[in-house]
Amino acid sequence: MLGEKCVELLSHSHTVIASDLGEKLLYSNSVLYKIINITDEEAVLSYIRELKPDVVINCAAYTDVDGAEKFKDLAWNVNVNGVKNLVSAVNPIGCHLIHLSSDYVFDGSDGPYTEEDETNPVNYYGETKLASEVVLKESEVPWTIIRTNVLFGNSHFQEASFVYWVIKKIKNHEIICIVNDQFSNPTWVDGLAQAIKVIIDKKAYGLYHYGGLDYVDRFGFALEITAIFSLDPTLIRSITTRALGQLAKRPYKSGLVNDKIKKELDVKVFTIKEALNAMKGTKW
């Protein structure tokens, strides 16, 4: 979802080379595309050394939070070893490595969190994301880590989108149960892609948090979706995390404080309403 947005936005101003696991589906012919598995050390090394990019943006990850509890080796391999491979590849080139992490590095006892707050992941996905940060921090490469949370936006891969899922279910007149005790500041993926462009242009290194302007629980977020897209809110039932019984533990009061990135880099941060209205006005 984020990779797609970065390619869309940055290809207007930069030469972008996209890569992912599957066949090229999305991009115009002006965007070079290559299938790369970031766990394949040799492939990552030889391609990056051949291209000698100025910047590498790592949007690739194993992002299934419950799946990570079951498939720990896979989650670690993609989220940690994959990042090690990127670091080894960019190291001799000295290019800027931008990496995405998550608010799930925190335990959710008293969020939203600043960059200075202590990490303490409560699930395996969060452990892998925290370990990926350590790989960068211990490296010699110029790095930026951006922690974000609950990404949403238009995507060609609509199954990845919470907004699309809510809309689809309600249009099908299905009742959906959404948790009312997991708090975050949902993040419009277009805004994050814009922030990444600023980070590239200003050569901003270090750790930054980027999330949306509204701090809400997931149920409240779903109700905002029904309001903007004129859907029946009575089909949404609120449920506790405990009753839902998700496999992985979740941080309850999570989310990210945006102050540092706003102050230092003057990036724009969006409300849920602004983002949903923009999504509504765009073809997807």
Ligand SMILES: NC(=O)c1ccc[n+]([C@@H]2O[C@H](COP(=O)([O-])OP(=O)(O)OC[C@H]3O[C@@H](n4cnc5c(N)ncnc54)[C@H](OP(=O)(O)O)[C@@H]3O)[C@@H](O)[C@H]2O)c1
């Ligand atoms: N989505 C969120 O709410 C959220 C919240 C906090 C942080 N983040 C972080 O933000 C970043 C972007 O998230 P996103 O939502 O855009 O993720 P996404 O839509 O799940 O995209 C991740 C991409 O990585 C690819 N991938 C998986 N394993 C790979 C491998 N071994 N080699 C190369 N590519 C691989 C996936 O391909 P397949 O689809 O084929 O597996 C997918 O295209 C991630 O680092 C994520 O941890 C996301």
